Amino acid sequence: MNTGTYSTTGELAKHATLILGALIVILPFYVMVSFSLKSPQEIGTHAGGFFGSQQAFLDQYCVKLGNPEADCWRNPAAYNYGNAFKKAPLLRYLLNGVIVTVSIFVIQVLIALPCAYALAKLRFWGRELVFGLVLFCLLIPVHAIALPLYIMLANVGLTNTYAALVIPWTISVFGIFLMRQFFKTVPDDLIDAARMDGMSEFGIVWKVMLPCAIPALMAFAIFSVVAHWNDYFWPRVVLTGSRDLYTPPLGLREFQGGLDGADTGPLMATATVIVIPLLVAFLLAQRKFIEGITLSGMK
Amino acid sequence: MDIKLERIVKSFGSATAVDHVDLHIKAGEFLTLVGPSGCGKSTLLRIIAGLESQTSGSVSIGGDTVDAVRPSERNLAMVFQSYALYPHLSVRENMTVPLRLRDLSAVERMPLLGNLFPSRATKMHAIRSKIDQAAETLQISHLLERKPGELSGGQRQRVAVGRAMVRQPTAFLMDEPLSNLDAALRVHMRTEISGLHRSLKTTFIYVTHDQAEALTMSSRMAVMMDGQILQVDTPERIYRNPADLRVAQFVGSPRMNIFPGEVDSLGRIQTLEFSLDNVASEPVQGNVSVGFRPEHLRIVNGSGGHDFTLKVTHKENLGADYFIHGAVADGNHQVIVRATPEEVTGVSIGDELGIGCSKPSSLVFGDSNKRIDLRPGLTQ
Numbered sequence: 087m088n089t090g091t092y093s094t095t096g097e098l099a100k101h102a103t104l105i106l107g108a109l110i111v112i113l114p115f116y117v118m119v120s121f122s123l124k125s126p127q128e129i130g131t132h133a134g135g136f137f138g139s140q141q142a143f144l145d146q147y148c149v150k151l152g153n154p155e156a157d158c159w160r161n162p163a164a165y166n167y168g169n170a171f172k173k174a175p176l177l178r179y180l181l182n183g184v185i186v187t188v189s190i191f192v193i194q195v196l197i198a199l200p201c202a203y204a205l206a207k208l209r210f211w212g213r214e215l216v217f218g219l220v221l222f223c224l225l226i227p228v229h230a231i232a233l234p235l236y237i238m239l240a241n242v243g244l245t246n247t248y249a250a251l252v253i254p255w256t257i258s259v260f261g262i263f264l265m266r267q268f269f270k271t272v273p274d275d276l277i278d279a280a281r282m283d284g285m286s287e288f289g290i291v292w293k294v295m296l297p298c299a300i301p302a303l304m305a306f307a308i309f310s311v312v313a314h315w316n317d318y319f320w321p322r323v324v325l326t327g328s329r330d331l332y333t334p335p336l337g338l339r340e341f342q343g344g345l346d347g348a349d350t351g352p353l354m355a356t357a358t359v360i361v362i363p364l365l366v367a368f369l370l371a372q373r374k375f376i377e378g379i380t381l382s383g384m385k
Numbered sequence: 386m387d388i389k390l391e392r393i394v395k396s397f398g399s400a401t402a403v404d405h406v407d408l409h410i411k412a413g414e415f416l417t418l419v420g421p422s423g424c425g426k427s428t429l430l431r432i433i434a435g436l437e438s439q440t441s442g443s444v445s446i447g448g449d450t451v452d453a454v455r456p457s458e459r460n461l462a463m464v465f466q467s468y469a470l471y472p473h474l475s476v477r478e479n480m481t482v483p484l485r486l487r488d489l490s491a492v493e494r495m496p497l498l499g500n501l502f503p504s505r506a507t508k509m510h511a512i513r514s515k516i517d518q519a520a521e522t523l524q525i526s527h528l529l530e531r532k533p534g535e536l537s538g539g540q541r542q543r544v545a546v547g548r549a550m551v552r553q554p555t556a557f558l559m560d561e562p563l564s565n566l567d568a569a570l571r572v573h574m575r576t577e578i579s580g581l582h583r584s585l586k587t588t589f590i591y592v593t594h595d596q597a598e599a600l601t602m603s604s605r606m607a608v609m610m611d612g613q614i615l616q617v618d619t620p621e622r623i624y625r626n627p628a629d630l631r632v633a634q635f636v637g638s639p640r641m642n643i644f645p646g647e648v649d650s651l652g653r654i655q656t657l658e659f660s661l662d663n664v665a666s667e668p669v670q671g672n673v674s675v676g677f678r679p680e681h682l683r684i685v686n687g688s689g690g691h692d693f694t695l696k697v698t699h700k701e702n703l704g705a706d707y708f709i710h711g712a713v714a715d716g717n718h719q720v721i722v723r724a725t726p727e728e729v730t731g732v733s734i735g736d737e738l739g740i741g742c743s744k745p746s747s748l749v750f751g752d753s754n755k756r757i758d759l760r761p762g763l764t765q
Contacts, residue, residue, distance in 0.1 A: 278436050279469035283548075284457030284486035297473035 115361075122354035125162035129350050138162055162351065169352035170359060174340035175329075180363065183334045186251045187314045193256040194310055195303070202265035203291045207277055217266070223259040229319070236323055246331060250324040255314060261306050268302035269295055304371050315364055334360040386447030386555050387412050388433065388588065393442035395428055402428045403439070404612035410556070415582050415589040419599035420609035421635065426592045427560055429609070433590065434558050435459050446555060457486070462549030466561040468541045470533040470548070477516060477529040480548045484512045487552065512551075519550045522584075539570050546581070556588035563598065575601055596636045600624065608632045630754035633676050639708055639721045642682065646675040646749065653762065654749060657713060659692040662744050663759035673757060674750045679708060679723040681746040684738050691739025695720050697732060711738065 116136070121129050124138035133139075140162060148158035170176055204210070205217050235254050236245070244250045272295060280290045296303070318335040325331050337360070341353035388410040395403040402425045410416050418426040431437040433444055435456035443452050451459050462483070470479050485494060492498065493505040500506075520526045523543045533541055542562060549557055562578070563571045579602050582589050593599055599606045600620045607617040608629075615629045627633035633641050646656035648671060652664035656675040665673075685691040695711035698719075707729045709722045722740060732738065749757045 273467050273469065275465040275467045275469035276471070278431075278434075278456075279463065279465060279548075280471075280482075281436060281456050282434065282461070282463045283483040284455075285482075294471060297471075 118354050118357050118361075121350060122166050122358045123163045124351060125160075125165075126351060128162070166351035166355040167359070169349075170355040173352060174337050174356070176334075176337055176356060176359060178330065179332050179334045179337040180359070182248075182331055183315055183360075183363075185248060186333055187311050189248070189252045190255045190314050191307060191310045193252070194258040194261050194306075197257055198261035198265050198306075199296060199299075200288065200291050201262045202269050203287075203295055205262065205266045206269035207272075207274070208287075220259050220262050220266075224263060232320070232323055239324060245324050246327045248331065251321055251331070251333070254320070258306075258310065261310065264306050265299060265302060268299050272298050308368060308371055311367060312364060315360075386588075388447075388556060388590070389445045390429070390433070391443050391445075393429065393432060393444070394440045395425070395432060395437065396440050401612050403432065406442070406609075406612075406614050408607060408614060408617065410588060410590060413586050413588055415579070415591065415602060415604045417591045417593060417599040417603035417606040418609055419593055419596055419606055419635075422594055424609045425612040426594075426609045430463075430558050430560055430590060430592045433556075434461055434463055436463075457483075460552070460555045461558055462552050462554035462556075463558040463560065464545045464549050464562045466564050468533070468545040468565075470541060470544055472533055475530050475532055476520075476525065476536070476544050476547075479533065479544060480516045480519065480551050481512055483548060483552050484515065488512065515551050516547075519547045522550070522581075523547050538566050539574065542566065542574060546578075550585070554587065556590055559589065559591045561593055562591075563593070563595075571598075578602065597638060600636065608635060610635070626756075627748065628756050630674055630676070630750035630756075633748055633750070637678055639679055641676045641678050641748070642718075642720050644675045644677075644713075644718060646673045647671070648673055648757075654759075657693045657715075657718075659742070661747055661749075661759070662762055663747075664762040665749065666758045666760040669751050669757055671752070674754075676748040676750065677742055677746065679721045681743040682720070682722040683741050683743070684709070684722065684724055684728050684732070685741040686739070688739070690741060692742045693740055694737050695722070695740050697734050697736045697738060700729065700732065700734065702726075709738070 120136045120138075123136075123140075124134055125141070125143040127143060128134040128138045142159040142161055143165075144155065145158045145160045145165065148160075149155060205213060205220070239245050239250050239253070244253070276294060276298075277290055280294045285293065315333075316335060317333070321331075321333045321336050325336065329336075338353065338356055341349045341356065390406055390408040390410075393403055393406040393408075394401065404425070406425075406429060408429075418429060420426050428437060432439045435451065435454060439452070443450050445451060446459060446461075470476075471482065474482070488508050488511070489499070489505065493502050493508070516529070517526070520529055523546060525540065525543050525547060528536060528540055528544070533544065536544065542565075545562070559578075563574050566574060575598060578589075578591075582602075591598075591602065600623075603620055605617060606620055606623055607614045608623065608631075609615065610631050616623060616627065616632050618626075623632065623636055627636065630643070634643065644656045646654050648654050648665050648669055650670055652666070652668065654661045654663075654665060654673065654675065661675070694714050695709075696714070697709055697711045699710035701708040701710065705726075707724045707726060709724055709729065709732065711720050711722070712718065713720055720740070722738075747759075749759060751757045
């Protein structure tokens with residue numbers, strides 16, 4: 087007997103829609119990876135499929151510099167990725183990206199968890215008002231306060247430092263909100279048990295609430311790391327001088343003049359290199375998501 | 386060490402959860418706080434634990450006032466309804482936490498650095514052997530390396546008791562510890578916890594809404610209602626001799642049957658269609674409530690000899706006993722009568738039965754639910 091009567095056409099339509107949506111999302115990445123492997127001619131003529139023919143091509147720039155033509159034949163993939171690292175100090179940018187995103191996330195957690203714990207589990211006068219303010223802060227777009235923030239940082243002489251990249255993001259109201267909602271689901275008994283056992287309130291935050299909140303923390307980590315790794319706007323605002331502090335997205339600027347010519351390949355190679363750490367981090371986190379400690383020991 | 390509560394009041398805003406409670410818990414006794422949900426029993430337990438601070442009044446343990454003492458320093462251990470085990474720690478680690486925090490200094494607890502202190506190793510060794518011992522008593526030795534999520538409800542319950550036991554506390558505070566277990570296991574754990582109390586000889590303060598748990602386990606029970614303790618006494622006396630109508634109705638299953646009655650100027654008590662043999666020992670004229678437990682009513686066969694008649698609405702078979710539910714002839718009062726299976730053969734729903742009352746067992750309550758003492762009536 088067919089109890090769950092799904093109409094075949096309905097299912098097909100659903101899947102077709104989903105596949106179309108997935109294609110639209112994946113297509114730019116496909117183009118990015120594909121271009122990063124091809125020679126300039128192949129990019130210009132849309133030839134060579136996904137991988138390109140991988141036949142050596144003549145580097146015109148190399149010829150213009152006066153080198154003999156025989157020395158200027160290049161493998162497309164090697165040329166693109168080689169140039170990505172040669173034309174800009176990409177490793178340095180990646181390191182900057184890691185320093186900045188990790189610092190931001192660690193400090194965000196250090197601040198958001200005690201705040202969320204207080205808002206979720208402690209009774210104090212004005213708690214609802216404070217929580218209301220947290221929600222209000224969620225509504226403020228970053229771009230609206232970018233200029234005042236920049237002026238403040240400039241006045242204390244912090245522009246063109248790591249601090250300028252990190253400090254404005256250290257208090258994440260989204261993080262406070264997300265963790266507070268999760269902490270609400272942790273049973274009060276568990277906190278009382280910890281108090282009976284002699285834990286301090288900070289002890290409870292780090293040794294009881296944090297381990298219980300790993301899945302929520304992972305979700306927040308993905309949100310925070312992706313947002314700040316990919317952020318182009320804020321580093322562009324506060325980094326006005328030295329390129330030593332550039333984060334990976336700013337590294338793409340090195341190729342901004344080359345969209346028409348031979349630089350498209352290296353540009354796409356750079357973009358691919360920037361995306362890979364995020365993908366790796368996400369895959370690792372996803373595993374943790376599934377393994378994530380549940381509160382099943384509680385009920 | 387005795388635990389004393391004096392004039393404890395706890396209000397949440399305008400609502401009063403605990404209303405001027407005095408209670409003296411003797412060392413080594415099993416005291417049950419029992420009452421319907423929302424009566425303030427859990428709040429009272431949390432005040433004893435120090436997890437909640439009272440609005441006024443004071444708590445003393447062994448003669449020392451502990452109102453300003455942190456929960457962990459009162460040397461009490463608590464077992465929670467939801468067990469409240471740390472989900473990310475193994476059973477052994479769960480049981481280690483209270484001892485580590487109590488016995489090790491802050492530096493000794495530090496990761497890596499703590500290992501430099503030779504005292505840490507000795508202390509950890511002592512803790513380990515205490516846990517092994519407690520685990521053996523509770524028969525959970527084979528579960529020590531598991532996480533709470535891998536345990537059944539009954540096993541988690543034991544671990545929670547074990548975590549409380551290892552501290553060797555002045556008193557165990559238990560907040561409805563059996564409520565999350567299935568019926569059969571609950572009955573089994575009742576005897577286990579009573580046995581644990583006998584062997585540990587420590588004070589147990591046990592909160593429950595289940596009057597059966599209170600009757601079966603406690604050395605004394607305190608019946609709470611609306612934030613007040615109505616009566617504190619042994620289970621036998623609470624059952625036989627309730628001081629308050631609400632206590633009488635709460636304790637005992639099925640509930641006591643209550644009929645409206647009237648006391649005349651000579652103290653004679655009239656209810657339904659009959660009067661009691663005993664008379665009120667105090668001059669209380671007016672309306673009263675007359676209570677009979679189901680076992681104090683019996684089916685009277687044949688005409689005559691019965692005190693009232695009832696129309697059977699439901700027969701409840703408990704195997705050894707039957708409970709006959711019915712309505713008194715005037716239609717206003719529901720009655721439950723306990724009967725043996727022999728007595729109910731041939732009784733079917735809709736029948737009219739004659740019911741006799743064991744009049745000396747009747748309990749009479751006056752205004753404001755207070756019990757009225759009876760004495761044998763000299764003039765019949």
